[in-house]
Amino acid sequence: MTMPMPDDHPLGPPADERSWVRVATELAAGFAATTDEADRTARLPVENLRALHAGGLDQATLPRELGGQSLSYRTVGAVLRVLAAADPSTACLWLMHIGAAEGLVRHGTPELARYYADELIAGRRFANALSEPSGGNQFLSPQQVAEPVDGGYRLTGAKRFVSGCEIADHFLVNALVDGQPTLFGLEPDHTVTFEPQDTLGLRATRSHLVGLNGTVLRSDRRCPPSPVPKPNHIAAGLAWLSLGIADTALDTLVRYARGRTLPSTGRPLADEQHLQFDVADAVLRLEAAALVAHNSAWLADRDSPHFLPSALRAKPTANRVARDIAQLCLQVGGGSGFVATSPIQRIFRDAQTGWLMAHSVEFCLNHIGTEVVRAPGEQP
Template identity: 50%
Template sequence: MTAPTSLHDLPAAERDLLDRIAGLAEGFAAEAGGFDERAEIAVGNLDVLHEAGLDAAVLPAHLGGTGLSYQAFGEAVRILAAADPSTATIVTMHSGAAVGLAELTRERQGGFFADELLAGKRFANALSEPTSGNRFLNPQQEARRAEGGWLLDGTKRFVSGSEIADYLLVNALVDGEPTFFAVIPDETVTIIPIWDTLGLRATRSQLLSFSDTLLREEYRGRSPRPGDFAAVPAGLPAISLGIADAALASLVDHARGRAILGKPLSHQQWIQHEVADAQSRLEAVHAFFQRTLAEADAGRPEFFSNLSRAKYLANKIAVDVAQLGVRVGGASGYLKQSPIQRHLRNAQAGQLMAYSTEVLATEIGKEVLGVVETPENEEVA
C-alpha cells in the first residue's frame, strides 16, 4: 500500500478513529484542569480510548493490531494533547512500552504482550535513570546474574502512569550491554513519593525503586531495531504541538472576550502582530512534523533525524505561544483558575523530556556544522 502523504490521504478507518478521538477529547478538555489540580491520572480517559480502538490501532499488523500510520498516530496525540496533555503523554509512553515489549520479546513470548495490550492492560516505560541523563537507551545500572535471570538494584525516574501499569519496560546492563526486559511490578518495585511537579501533573510520572527485582530470562527482549514502530519519538513533538494549539486557543478567547477602553484586546495592533508571528510559526512546525511523519510512513531513513528536529521546534514554539498567552492575559492570565497559566506550565515540560532541547540543539548543530568527534573525544570540524 502506498504511504499517505497527508492527513487527507489517510485510510477511512484511520480518519474514523481520529474523529472518535476528537469527539472524546472535547470531554477530556473540560476535565483537564481538575485532574491537573489534583495531580490525578485520568484513568477514565485511558479506558475510553482503549474502547475506541486506539490500542489495537497502534499495535502493528504483524503483531495482531491494525498498524496505525505515523501520521495518524501523531495527529491522535496532538488532538489529545490539546485537550489534556497529561493523558496524551501517558498514551504515548504506554504505546511505546506496549508495542516495544510486544516487538522486542516476540521471539520468546510470541504474542503474549500484544494480546495483553489488546485486552486493555496498561504499560509504562521505566528506562530513564538519575545518572544516565537523556541517554535513556543506555542504562548505567548493572544487573547481576541470578537463578532465572538477573537482579536489578536502582531507580528509574519519570515513569508516566506507573501507578496503574500492569507491565514495565525496563533496561539494564547485562554483561556490559544494554538489555531490555518486561517487569511485572511486585513488592520489589516501590514508588518513591516525590511527585509534585510544575506541569503535566496528571501524568504522575513517578520515581521507581528496584530492590533485587528479578529480570526474568523469559521476559528478556532484543535491542530496538530500525523498522520498529517508534511511538515515543513520534509522540513527543505532537504533545508540545497540542499544548501550543491549546495555548493559542486560550489566548485568542481571552483577546476576543476581554475589553480595554471600550474595545476587545484583539483590536490592539501589538497583539495582532505577535499572534500573526506565533500562529505562522506554529503552522510551519506542524507542516514540518507532518512531512516527517510522512517520511516515516514511506520508510525513508532520514525521518528519525527529522523527528529530533520536530521535537526541538515543537518544544520551542509551545513555550513561545504559552508565554505570549501570559503577556496577552496579563494579571487575569496569571490567576490559578485561568487555563493560560496551566498551558505555560505544561509547555515547559516538553523541553525537559529526553532528548532535551539543549541536547537536541547540540546534535543538530554538530550535524549542520559537520562536527565529528575523534576517538580521543575531541571535536574537529
C-alpha cells in the same frame, strides 16, 4: 485558527485511517471538561485511558498480524495532537503506554510479542521506565548493572519520571547486562516502589520515581537486541504533544484577547495591531512546526533512515513554539491568567514539559549543530 491540512495531503493520515482521528476528537471533547481539575489534584485520568482503549485506539496501534491495524505514525501523531489540545496529561500517558507496549512487541521474541499484544488488547496498562536519575538524555544507554541470578538478572536502582506507573501492569525497563544495554518486560512486584515527584506540568501523569530494590528481570522477558534502529511511537510522538498544547494556548489567547477591553480605548485587546502581529507570527511558527512533525511521521511510516534526524528537528521546533505561544497567552491573560483558577497558568506549565523531556531541546540542538558544523568524516 491555523490553516487545516487537506484530507488528501500526502503528509496527513491515510484515507483509511482518518476515522481514528474522528474517534479521538469525539473522546477529547469529554476529556477537556476534567483537565484542570485533574491537574489541580494530580489525579490520573484513568477514565480517559479506559475510554481510549474501549474506542479501539490501543489495539489499532498493534501490527495487523497481532490483531491490530498497524496504525500509521501520521495517524498516531494526529491523534496525539487532538488529545494533547484537550488534556495533555492524557495524551502523554497514552503515548508512553502504547510506546512501551510497542517496544515490548517489536523487540520481543515471537512468543513475547504475542503475549504483550494480547495483554494490550485485554486492557492491561504499560509504562515506559527507561530514564535513570543520573542518566540525563542517555535513556537508551543505562548505567545500572543487572547481576545474573537464577531465572534472570537482579537490578537495584531507579527509573525516573515514569508516567502512570501506579496503574501499570507491565514496565519496559533497561539495564546493563554483560556490558550491553538490554530491554526487559517487567511485571511489578513487592520489590518495585513508587516515590512521588510532584512535577510542575503534566501533573496528572503522576510521573513518579520507580525504585527497583533487588528486582528480578526475568530471562523469559528479555528482549533480544534489534539489529537496526526502528522508528517508535515515543520518538515520533513527542512533537505532537507540544503541538496540541500550542493549539490550546493559541485558542485561549484569542478568546482572552477578544474578551478583554482596554480601559484607555474601550475596544477589545484583539484590535491592537502589535498583538495581531504577535499572533500572526505565532500562527506561522505553529504551522511550520506542524509540517516538520508531519514530515517526520511520514518518514517513520516509510521506515526511512532519515526519520531520527527528522525527529530530532521536529521535537525542539514544536517544544519552542508551544512554550512561546503559552508565554504570549500568559501576557494576554494578564494578572487574571496568573491565578490558580485560570486555565492559562496550567497551559503555561504544561508547555514547559516538552522542552525538558528527553531528548531535551539542548540535546537536540547540540546534535543538529554538531552534524552541520563538523567536517565530513570528522570524529567527535
